[in-house]
Amino acid sequence: MTRVLFEKQLAELRSDVVDLGSRAEQAIRQAMISLRRRDLVLARQIVEGDYEINRRRFELEDHAINLIAMQQPMASDLRTLIATMHIVTEIERIADHAEGIARISLMLAEMALPEPLGHLQEMAERGIDMMHQSITAFIDRDVALARRVCDDDDKLDALYDANYAEVIGRMVMDPTQAKVLTYQLWTSHNLERIGDRATNICERVIYLVTGRMEEANVSRY
Amino acid sequence: MTSINLKPQIATPATPPVATPPTPVAKAAPTIIEDAVLEVRNLSLWYGRTRALTDVSLRIARNRITALIGPSGCGKSTLLRSMNRMNDLISGVRTEGGVLLDEVDVFGRSVDPVELRRRVGMVFQKPNPFPRSIRDNILYGAKVNGYRGNHDELVEQSLKRAALWEEVKSDLKKSGLALSGGQQQRLCIARAIAVAPEVILMDEPCSALDPIATLKIEDLMRELAKDYTIVIVTHSMQQAARVADYTAFMLSDEQVKGRLVEFGDTQHMFTTPRDKRTEDYITGRFG
Numbered sequence: 001m002t003r004v005l006f007e008k009q010l011a012e013l014r015s016d017v018v019d020l021g022s023r024a025e026q027a028i029r030q031a032m033i034s035l036r037r038r039d040l041v042l043a044r045q046i047v048e049g050d051y052e053i054n055r056r057r058f059e060l061e062d063h064a065i066n067l068i069a070m071q072q073p074m075a076s077d078l079r080t081l082i083a084t085m086h087i088v089t090e091i092e093r094i095a096d097h098a099e100g101i102a103r104i105s106l107m108l109a110e111m112a113l114p115e116p117l118g119h120l121q122e123m124a125e126r127g128i129d130m131m132h133q134s135i136t137a138f139i140d141r142d143v144a145l146a147r148r149v150c151d152d153d154d155k156l157d158a159l160y161d162a163n164y165a166e167v168i169g170r171m172v173m174d175p176t177q178a179k180v181l182t183y184q185l186w187t188s189h190n191l192e193r194i195g196d197r198a199t200n201i202c203e204r205v206i207y208l209v210t211g212r213m214e215e216a217n218v219s220r221y
Numbered sequence: 222m223t224s225i226n227l228k229p230q231i232a233t234p235a236t237p238p239v240a241t242p243p244t245p246v247a248k249a250a251p252t253i254i255e256d257a258v259l260e261v262r263n264l265s266l267w268y269g270r271t272r273a274l275t276d277v278s279l280r281i282a283r284n285r286i287t288a289l290i291g292p293s294g295c296g297k298s299t300l301l302r303s304m305n306r307m308n309d310l311i312s313g314v315r316t317e318g319g320v321l322l323d324e325v326d327v328f329g330r331s332v333d334p335v336e337l338r339r340r341v342g343m344v345f346q347k348p349n350p351f352p353r354s355i356r357d358n359i360l361y362g363a364k365v366n367g368y369r370g371n372h373d374e375l376v377e378q379s380l381k382r383a384a385l386w387e388e389v390k391s392d393l394k395k396s397g398l399a400l401s402g403g404q405q406q407r408l409c410i411a412r413a414i415a416v417a418p419e420v421i422l423m424d425e426p427c428s429a430l431d432p433i434a435t436l437k438i439e440d441l442m443r444e445l446a447k448d449y450t451i452v453i454v455t456h457s458m459q460q461a462a463r464v465a466d467y468t469a470f471m472l473s474d475e476q477v478k479g480r481l482v483e484f485g486d487t488q489h490m491f492t493t494p495r496d497k498r499t500e501d502y503i504t505g506r507f508g
Contacts, residue, residue, distance in 0.1 A: 074492075
């Protein structure tokens with residue numbers, strides 16, 4: 001085995017990507033808890049914590065750029081680093097969606113959503129699972145898994161549609177609830193976008209393994 | 222550092238397990254060279270009893286740069302030197318197969334090696350100007366080949382094409398050996414150009430040069446490729462990636478000496494090579 005140092009640096013980078021993914025996942029979970037429990041302290045912590053995720057994303061991007069400059073990678077090594085730079089951006093934006101939900105939680109303040117979150121919790125679980133699996137696909141260089149995750153986005157979109165129909169129905173029934181229902185819609189939009197971001201990560205995984213750039217699942221939104 | 226459990230967090234619908242074949246790297250379509258000025262056809266070569274090339278077939282595209290890469294001892298310089306029969310100068314060399322220059326086998330009895338080397342010039346690893354003036358360096362080959370045109374024009378045109386004219390025009394009587402290493406190499410290129418070759422072979426032309434001189438030679442190669450076919454042997458993967466239109470990867474192992482492993486357009490060779498041995502070599506994991 002040659003290039004021992006470079007291999008070690010790549011392994012560290014991959015580990016750091018997993019760590020960033022873990023932080024984004026945690027942020028989504030916490031955001032949903034803050035929404036469910038009306039926990040404004042937790043919501044503020046998520047908003048503040050997003051700065052650290054952003055900082056780490058830049059750090060990883062910088063790390064990848066340095067490896068390109070210093071190690072002059074070729075072929076699959078180069079694809080891995082380029083894919084990593086895109087993937088950390090997607091993870092950071094997933095965390096932005098968690099922050100968005102936390103901000104909605106703050107805007108709701110003392111108001112509660114009409115019912116115990118309904119489709120939103122399932123959307124969150126699906127979004128987290130998709131992100132999780134997309135990072136697994138990245139670590140394992142597993143194209144088949146990446147494609148399955150992309151296919152899963154349709155299920156998340158279906159939940160978004162169901163939530164949308166429900167929100168519209170409730171607005172018609174009780175227009176005084178329009179404000180809080182709008183927040184519910186915004187929350188579901190944030191969750192739906194997490195699935196799109198996970199799909200983007202998977203597209204990068206397919207690229208780093210095969211060298212092919214392809215759109216794996218076009219979002220309807 | 223927080224670690225995450227990379228297992229699915231929610232139940233997914235049960236689906237029957239389906240065996241998925243391993244996903245290969247995207248295979249570029251084989252590169253076909255339509256307009257080849259040189260064609261190496263099933264070439265094998267021995268130095269005495271030692272085999273150096275095994276059944277190499279390769280087409281060299283006209284007015285393009287083709288790089289030969291591979292580890293030391295893989296036969297790339299031997300292959301290059303076969304293209305203008307420089308190997309003839311080594312005793313005990315034997316070949317099978319052929320090298321065709323515009324469809325004529327360069328090993329044919331009727332081929333004059335001197336005329337062949339005019340048509341297929343060579344620039345070596347170490348700059349080797351004659352210990353004569355810059356002007357004489359340019360004119361030497363032309364005179365040997367019976368050039369009857371205007372000498373001043375030939376000197377100026379050759380030096381301009383080699384991007385050296387502006388640096389030396391005020392003193393063409395200066396010794397070629399008094400130039401810097403990069404200038405000496407460009408003088409050698411000018412000398413090669415002066416006899417109007419069709420192909421220029423370059424055997425690690427920048428290995429003795431500093432990075433600035435190297436980049437100047439690379440820029441010059443791109444410029445020269447408009448009028449000439451260039452074949453370059455280089456140990457620098459970055460150089461091959463920067464200058465070559467096509468790249469050939471060669472390898473020797475215990476079983477087969479000097480074989481061509483993969484040939485393709487440079488972009489694919491350096492981003493998505495088809496052969497794992499090429500991938501291992503260009504990512505530095507060879508051996």
